[in-house]
Amino acid sequence: MTEMKNTFSRRTFNKTVAVVGAGAALGVTPIVSQAAWPEAAFDAETIEGVLQSLYGVAEAIPSDAINVKGPDIAENGAVVPVSIKADIPNADSVALLVAKNPAPLASSFDLANPGMVSVGTRIKMGETSELIALVRAEGKVYTATSKEVKVTIGGCGG
């Protein structure tokens, strides 16, 4: 009834990567790497505080070139899938903030090879909130805000 179309699956990809990883030192350059742990930024309790400690700027420039997206309603607040795409030349760093989390910074990525930004990650959300993306390029920091992602009680569906 159902045919499987593709010959190259994520699963085989995963295995291939694992094998490559085991061989190590094959000169594979990571596309995305986690930066040195920016502790002060992850501890900051305000968006301004994150901007200051992560990028050393007081404010970010709103940009239509950034698309930050989460689900309308989180299926599980502990692992909410989020994506950030940005069409900003020479972007070298991306950060994701959850506006209403006590410490808003959820993830930050330094891009080893500046280029098109397309990042997917999963974050923890305690309550309904907007998501804020920050993208740094050529020393400037750009920002965009998502629709609200609703975090709600389960059950009682009919």
Added chain:
Amino acid sequence: MSNHFTRRSLLKLIGFAATGSLVPASLKSFVEQASAADGDALYDLPLQGNCRVMHTTDIHAQLRPVFYREPNVNLGVGEAEGKLPHLVGRSLLEKTQIPVDSPESYAFTNLDFEANAKRYGRTGGLANLKTLMDQLRAQAGGIENTLTMDGGDLWQGSATALWTRGVDMVDASNILGVQLMTGHWEFTYHQEELLKNLSRFKGEFLSQNVRVKEDSLFEDAYFELVEAYGGLGLYDEDIGYAFKPFTTKVIGGRKLAVIGQAFPRTANANPQGFIPDWSFGIREEEMIELIEQIRQDESPDAIILLSHNGMDVDLKLASRVDGIDAIFGGHTHDGIPVPVEVKTPNGGTCLVTNAGTNGKFVGVMDMDIGEGGVRGMQYHLLPIFDDLLEADSEMDAFINNIRQTIYEDSVVESRAENHRVSAIRMGKTYGEILDEKLARSDRTLFRRGNFMGTWDQLICDALKHEYQAQVTLSPGFRWGTSVLKGEWITMEDVMTQTACTYGETYVQDMTGEALMTILESVADNLFDPDPYFQSGGDMVRVGGMDYTIDPSKPLLSRITDAKLDSGEVIDPAKTYRVAGWAVVGDAPDGRLIWDIARDYLLDQRDGEDVIRIQKMNHPTLVGVKTNPGVADYEGKLI
């Protein structure tokens, strides 16, 4: 057939009642109302056009005819206030031009429910539905001109569906001739059971919005699971479609594309533990892309959506997505006799329908499809009046056979190992178990409505008694049938209110603050003004406690004045003994809710076998006095 109500008398009534009704001009070109000027037309519908789509939804495994009372509280908030489907009673009749005190007013509203139920009899039942469907197929010139679809919630809702893990309903679906389906409660069996059921189902299961989680696609276990079912459960690994997103059918010589949309909030509203590898969601952008792809790759003459979104979500979706000619909707159990015309972004029209619940209706959309486009559509939501239809013999025999099945040790009726199978039911036939008379009702029992129903109160009373609880919580499911005042409540009736795969109960100490947070959160799932943020059924039922609710307020500010039956005001800092059931997280270990209800009815009925409700916990409603989504409310309106 109990013939207090014959075809002849019905036709007379319809013919009389319909005199003088006018079809609104805006709908005239598209819609012929169920109250046809010609009374003979109730079940006599020659095909108008070249394609007949028959749609059922939310039957909730009701194989046999039932009484089902439509709600008297179905509030619309925000932009939905006062619009279909949020009209009840006379407001619904006026809007859809159905005469008061007619067979149709019995079918579509709660008005004079008891008297009309006695007059017009039971509705639904798959043997009667099968007879009517066959008749509608014949009238359309044969199955090459018809498409039979079900919108889901077909395989859950009865004891026999639970005990066979949906299999009895899969077989019934095959007999009925269901060609296409999507789902919601079908996902409350374990995902492997669903795949097994789908491999038994002769139709196609469609959903563009059920996706295999990324993590699962990195694991061997999921691939091994789907390989065991011939690939079912992984339609497209690149996109992550668990199931086929759409199909095309040539009907009446024209190519029809049908997209499936499962209930987007399944993983929120029901236990995720059953379906660990799947993610849901509305996925509007993906729907838009899919429609574009279908148009390019398939060049269909029409595109329709088989949806379990719920009517409010369907109405919003229709206003934001181009290219869908009609949405055949379910989930919210709205029996809406006329389709709602929605303007799409590019100025087109999408007809949005919702076909009620419990097998009470079949939606019939006759489409006149030209090459590359729809020329016209006519919609009827036909009530299934059992006194007017002969039972189909094949389906009837099948249903009788199910009832002869022996309840054996292999039954699984709970997630909790200690309640997996019941010793008291062992060795009896399903029919024997379900025909047990438990008590007579002191009033008509029903559930559907935004707030507490009489059936819910009985369940809350039973929980309160079992656990000596102060407050009881019962889920606001929209399924469950009705029992007329003075009639026996059977075990089957109890099961139609409760039969689900997570019927375990709990009792726990809870702070007043935690209790209020639960109520506020569930209220927000129901009354969020944006339909895309709504996520489930009706308001959780609260026994032993009264409260006041203003649905128009935002989260955490709707509910006030909560107090126990004793009059004691709920204190956020104090602790209360709270009992409930249908937990979506880990299974609690309390007895199954249907056993608690059964024992309560048997033990607490009076000398005349009547079970009495001492007090109804109707919440007080604020700001809805003029809202046409409420009528004859038995609680207070302020």
